Amino acid sequence: MDSQAWAADWEQIVARDLARHLVPAGDPQRVRRPAAVTGLPDGAYAALSRSVGRVDPGCLLVVPAAVWPWRGRRPCSLYTPLGVAGIGDQGVGLWVRALPAPGVRVRLPFGDIAAVEDQADGSRRVVAVTGPAGRLVVRFRDQWWSDADGWIRLLRLRATHAHAPVPVRPGGGRCPPGWLTPASVLLDVGGGMDYVGWRSRARCSACLLALTSRELIVLLSRAEGGSRRRMIRRTLYLPRQSLEGAEDRAGTVWVRSAGTEVEIRLWSRKAAAEASGWLAQAALTRAGR
DSSP states (O other), X not given: OOGGGOOOTTOEEEEHHHHHHHSOSSSOOOOBOOSSSTTSOTTHHHHHHHHHSOOOGGGEEEEOOEEEEEOXXXXXXXXXXXXXXXXXXXXXXXXXXXXXXXXXXXXXXXXXXXXEEEXXXXXXXXEEEEETTEEEEEEEETTOOHHHHHHHHHHHHHHHHTSOOOOOOOOOOOOOTTOOOGGXXXXXXXXXXXXXXXXXXXXXXEEEEEEESSEXXXXXXXXXXXXXXXXXXXXXXXEGGGEEEEEEETTEEEEEETTEEEEEEOSOHHHHHHHHHHHIIIIIGGGTX
């Protein structure tokens, strides 16, 4: 669940004293969904349209350049250049103004989307789209959620639209007390849903699996350093028809989706075994596999 454990190939780890020259200090620009294609970086819209098909302005997400703290032996920062994520007729892509030349660095057809991930860690937020061709990732400050939330929901709708809904038996099981209401993340609030959850008080962690007719939704929460003052929350949306299997390996559940393994790290072997067992029965058996 740690977004600081990896960097995309268009991001750069730089000395901390260099970071302030790449992104001057001051109020950061906000992540936004533009009302028109005017004002976008030169070449971004044309490149995205060639890569993923026609892109409406409302399907764009402009993510400003930023620097982030980076864990390492030396005082370093992670530099993320300005990017434009676009949802087109054929898939989703990310244009980045990065060296050696700006361009679309990753493209995923809708049928290849294994998971859409949304992670909040303190003041940072990371959105990632994973598939066989790679990982589209953007980072921004979490006080500007509304535009990003709308963009993520639109992507989830496009990723599941091509498939007929899979019937789900409305159910429900144990759910961590005080946990996020599953209905708050559903595409179809009135649709059927089955869910189950676990909680570890000792590790200040919780996991909720929610199965709908279109998606498997995984909600994870963990206290940073065991302190409830800083919670890391991770939400995964996996298209239902892309699910292929699940297994636990030493406390980690690996879900195979669209030919890609998606990691769900839990706090114990027991929790992982129970989660993978529920997934095998609920998500895969009921999908007709």
